[in-house]
Amino acid sequence: MKRMLLIGLFAALLTGCGDPKLDATTEASLQESSKKVAEKLSPDEKKQFSADLMLIALSNLSLGNTSLVGVQQSNSLSLDGKTAADVNTMAATIRAATEQKKKQQALLEIKELKSKAASAEIAKNELAKFAVSKSRLLEQQADKYSKIAQPVIELTVQNGTSHPVSRAYFKGTIASPERAVPWFVDAFNYEISGGLESGESATWQLLPNKFGKWGKIEAPAGAIFTVEVYRLDGPDGKALFDAGGLSESEQARLDALQNQYGPT
Template sequence: MKKTIFLLLITLLLASCTKKIDGTSEEAMKESIEKVKSSLDDKDKKEFEEALQIIMLNGVDFSNLLSENGVKETVGDIRNKLNGMTASDVIKEGERIKVEIELKKKQQAKDEIIELYAKKEKAEQAKHELDKFKVKRSRFYKRKQGTYFITEEPIIELTVFNGTEHAVSRAYFTGILSSPNRSVPWLKDDFNYQIAGGLEPGEEVTWRLAPNSFGEWGTVDAPKDAILIVEVKKLDGADGETLFSVDDFDEYDKDRLEELLKAYPEFKK
């Protein structure tokens, strides 16, 4: 009697282990999935459900889900994938896909890290060249103008020297207006200047630029001790194309590189 019961239990156990998903129709697939799930313990059931989701979503073209025919085609593909699979098959396939996805993600991360390092190196080289385009003197003041109706015109006065080997047609700057012993500047703003006739290598020139009186330079109320610091950010050549630019590697790129290297430190230089 005991032997009979034992054999019956073994038979039932083997039967539950070999339950398969029937993908011949959508209804049959749903019913057979539930039967397979009901034969599993809690741990295997969780792994099965996660693997099932991974298999179903893997390779799905979500643009197909915008049309009825596309939905039918997608469901048909899923039925074909799952047809005849046991719980063990599903879990193993889910693990295989996860490994494959991780490898793809790692390769994509590696490619992006290489690209970001190249951008960083290019920006560092650009910074070295931009340092040759020197702002030898910078000053900000407001000049009174008008006879009956007196207004104040903002003036940015710059003396620059082109120490690069290239003629420059336009220069881009960041101006920082701040006071000594004050951590927060009165104003930080980008501006640029189209150079009439360009600035040849070795030339020095003084410009008096007049920003919009209704813009930030016109409305800023800085004290007399305020100092203007000007940084060169970008230069255009004689053909109007960019020669050098620190924007090739901006704050977003910097943060992105740090984020990727935290996830994949093995790619750090």
């Protein structure tokens, strides 16, 4: 009997000397026990403990608990009887799961961006079949209602693809052969009335907005106007081929993701 009493006393002493635990029976008891747990911690451990509690609470909120009562109940179930070390382990598990989810999403985004870039390269081969055999930039004299002359883009094209085209997208460039930097670059597009069937040719005279960039071009007389196709739409209005590739922001995003998570 004496031996049993000694064992019981020893167990009680061990329990009393153990790390303090959270009491999440009520919100008040959780707050009070959190203070007691924190009292036994170093300053750095207190900061970590506070951050861990906040993360667990936010995690419970993100699990679909939209009400305060629901969050409190989840906190009670997950935190009751836990020590600071237990809380840290729980938080570490949440952080690891969050990081894994972020990585999976990042790898998927990398795959999508690389696929878009690869599709643009493939599209260039098809777009080359939609030939621009003639491109001229003319200027109509200003009428009596405006002092600004009307720019005219004259294009002759042939649809060498195997698809009907409803709209064509172009990039126009004005440059001098001896200069590395062009005088003017801008994109424009044309919705083709009736479309352009495979094998058909057409000559168009397009009138860009004379009050915009096209009406303010400053280039010497010897500069050359060239036009390249960067996208074609089919009869349904959706892109058949698009060589636009990644925008600057998308390329920067891809570079940043690959630096962090590596290429896929």
